Amino acid sequence: MNTKRAAAYKSPSAGDYLIASKSCELMNLQYFLQMGKLVQCISNLVHALQCERGASNVFLGSSGEKFAQERKHLVATSDRLRSEFEQALAEIHQELTAHPVSSRLLNQLASALHGLEGLPELRRCVVARKVTAASATEDYSTLIHNLIAVVFEAADTAVDPTIAGLLVAMVHLMNGKEFCGQERAVGSAGFSSGRFDRALSERMAHLIEAQERCFEVFNSFADEGSLDLWEKLRENPRESEIEKLRQRGTAIGRYKDLDPALADEWFRLMSERMDELKKIEDSVEGCFHARCTERFADARNSLAHQETLITSLDAQEPASQPMLVLCDSGNEQQAGESWASDGIGQQFGRSIFDLVQEQTRRLQQMTDELQSAREALEDRKTQEKAVLLLMEHRRISNDEAHRVLRKLAMDQGRKLPEVARALVSMADVLK
C-alpha cells in the first residue's frame, strides 16, 4: 500500500488517468458480459415460472384434476433453471459485491432471492390446494416481477448506450411477455368459468394495453434480428385467433355463457405466443452478448494502443510540448485548440492532449446517446410512481389507477409519461 502510494505519488500523470479512464470502461464491459449471462438465466427462469404458474392455475381451477403431472414436470424445470440462475449469480458475485455497482441492483436481487426462498412453500400450498388460483397467481407474479426488476436495475447501471439500449429492449420485452402471461391466466379464469364479469374483462383490457406499451418500447430499442422475429410473430395467424377469443371474451354482451372448451384453446394459443416471445428474448440476449464481446475487444485494443502511444509521449511531455503550446496560444476562446496545435502534431504525432480530448468527446457522445435509454427507464419508473400515487390517494386498484392515467392522457391529448410526470410532480399537493 505505502509503496503503491509512494509510486502513485511520484507522478499521477495525465497518461495514467487517461489509461485509468479507458480501463474503467473495459471493466464495465467485462462486468456486463457476465451480467448478460445472469439476464439470460433470469429470462429462462421467468419463462419456467410462467409455465408453472399457468399449470398451477389450471390445476387449482380444476380442483386438482387437470395438469397434475404436467405441473410436476414444470416444477422440476423451474428448479433446474433456478439453480442455473443461482450458479450465474455466484459467478458474478465477486464483481457484484467487490465494487459499488448499485445498491438498488443488489437490493433488488435480495427481493428476488427472498421470493425464490418462498417458492417451495408456495408449491406446498398449491399441491395441498390451500390457496385460491388468484392468490397463487398473485404470489407467482410478485416473484416474477422481482426477477424482471433485477434486469431493470441492471439496465439502469449501464453506461454504454448500445448495451443500455438492448437491456431496455430486453426488460420491456420481458414485461410485455409477463403481462401476456397474466392475460393468459385472466382469460383462462374467464373461459373456464364460461363468463367474464366486468372486473375480469376490464383487467384483460388493461393487460392488453400494458403489453402493447411494453412492446412499443421494445421496438424502439431492439436489434434488427429480434425485430424480424417480432414481425414474424405479429404476422402469425395465431395472433388473429387470439384476437377473436379476446373479443368473444370481452365483447359487449359478455355475460352470455361461453363454451368452457374455449379455455383449453385459449391456454394453448397464449402459451404458444409466450414461447415465441421467449425466442425473441433469446435473440435479444444473443445480440447483447455479441455487442458486449465486440465492444470489449475494441476497448481492449484501443487501451493497448493508447498505452504504447502514451509511454512514447510521456518521454517528450511536458518538456517540449507545452513550449509549443502555451506560447502560441493567443485567441480568446478555445485555448484547447491551440494546445493541440499542429506544431506538436507534426513533431511527435498526437499529443496526450489530443488523446484526452478524443476520450472526452467519446464519453460525451456516449452520454448523449445514453439519454434515450435512460429516459425510457425513467418514464417507466415515473408511471409506476404515478400509479402507486393514485392507488393510495383514491384507494383504487392498480388496474383502475392505470385506467385513470390513460384517460387523463387521452383527455389532455398528451403522452402517458408526460401525464405521469405531471401527476408525480403534484404528489405533495395531492397528499
Next chain:
Amino acid sequence: MNTKRAAAYKSPSAGDYLIASKSCELMNLQYFLQMGKLVQCISNLVHALQCERGASNVFLGSSGEKFAQERKHLVATSDRLRSEFEQALAEIHQELTAHPVSSRLLNQLASALHGLEGLPELRRCVVARKVTAASATEDYSTLIHNLIAVVFEAADTAVDPTIAGLLVAMVHLMNGKEFCGQERAVGSAGFSSGRFDRALSERMAHLIEAQERCFEVFNSFADEGSLDLWEKLRENPRESEIEKLRQRGTAIGRYKDLDPALADEWFRLMSERMDELKKIEDSVEGCFHARCTERFADARNSLAHQETLITSLDAQEPASQPMLVLCDSGNEQQAGESWASDGIGQQFGRSIFDLVQEQTRRLQQMTDELQSAREALEDRKTQEKAVLLLMEHRRISNDEAHRVLRKLAMDQGRKLPEVARALVSMADVLK
C-alpha cells in the same frame, strides 16, 4: 476463486444481498470521504492559481515592473498546493482506479493533470514575457476550468442526495469565484489602460451575469453555515464599492478616460472578495466532511444492526415465514403487504422481507431527493452544450453565445436551462 464460487453458490441468500446493498452504500460514503479531501485540495490549488494568474497579469501588464516579487511567492504557494493535491490524489488512487467510479471523472483528472504539467512552461513564458496578459490569462483559466471540472464530475457520481447537493453547491461556488477572478482580470485590463472598449465591457457584463447565476445555484444547495457567510459577504461595504467601479468601467460614455489609479483599487477589492469566497468554499467543504462522517457512521451502524438481525432471521427463513406468508395472501394487488403480514411480525420481530422493503423505500427516497442535484448539473451541461452549438453554428465567441442564449430566454420569458434544452434538442436541425 473456485472455493469462493462454491461458497457463494451454496446459498446466494436474500440476506447476503441485502447486506451487500448496505455495504455498497458504505463503500460509496467512504469513497466520498476521501473525495472530500481531494475537493478541498482542488479548491486550495485553484485559489492559489487564481492569485498567480492575477499577479502574472499585473506583471505582464506593467512590462515586468509590478508584482515581480509577489508573483514569485505566489508561484511557490501554488507549487506547494499542487503537491498537496497530487498527494491527495495518490491517496485516493486505489479507490479511483480499482473499481469503475466513472470514466468521465478519470478522464477529467487526466485533463487537469495535463494542464498542471504545462504550468512550468507557462511560467517560463510569463517571466520571459513571451506571452500577452490575455494569452496567459487564457491558459491559466483553461487549467483552472479543468480542475473545477473534476469536482463537477465527482458531484455527478454521488448517489447520496446530501453529498451530491453539497458538491453541487461547491462546484457552483467555485465556478462563480472563477468568473469573479476573470472579471478581476478584465477590469484590471480596462482600468490600467484607462478605458473599456465595447468588447471589454461586454465581457465584464457577461462575467457578472455568469457569476450571479452560479451563486443562485450555490444558494439553493449550500448548508446554513455557508449561507450565513454568503450573506455577510453580500452585506460587506466592499460589494457596493465594487458595484461603483463596475458602473464607472462599463457605464455609457465608457470611452472617457479613467484614472489608471483605479486599477489598483479594483484589483485589491476583487482580490479581497475572492478571499472571502474562498472562506465560504472552506465552510462548504467542512460541512461536506461532517455530513460524510455522520452518514458513514449511521450506515455502518445500520449495517452492523442488520447483520445481527439477518443472522437471527436466516435461521427461521424460509421454513416458517413463507408458510404464514403465502397461504394468507389473497387480495388482488399489494401482494407485498401480505408478505410482510403481522403474523410474522408478532412471531420473530421483523422479517427479511421487511428489511428489504425498508431498504427499497430508502433507496427510492434517496433517488428522488437526488433528482434536484442531478438536474442542476444537467442544466449546466446543457447550457454549455447550447453555447458550444451557437459558437460553432454562428461562428461567434463564447460571450456572444451566452448573450444570445440569455436574450432568447428573456424574449421568450422562459428559464435559461429551458431555452438551452430546446436549442440542444434542435441541434441536428441547426447543423
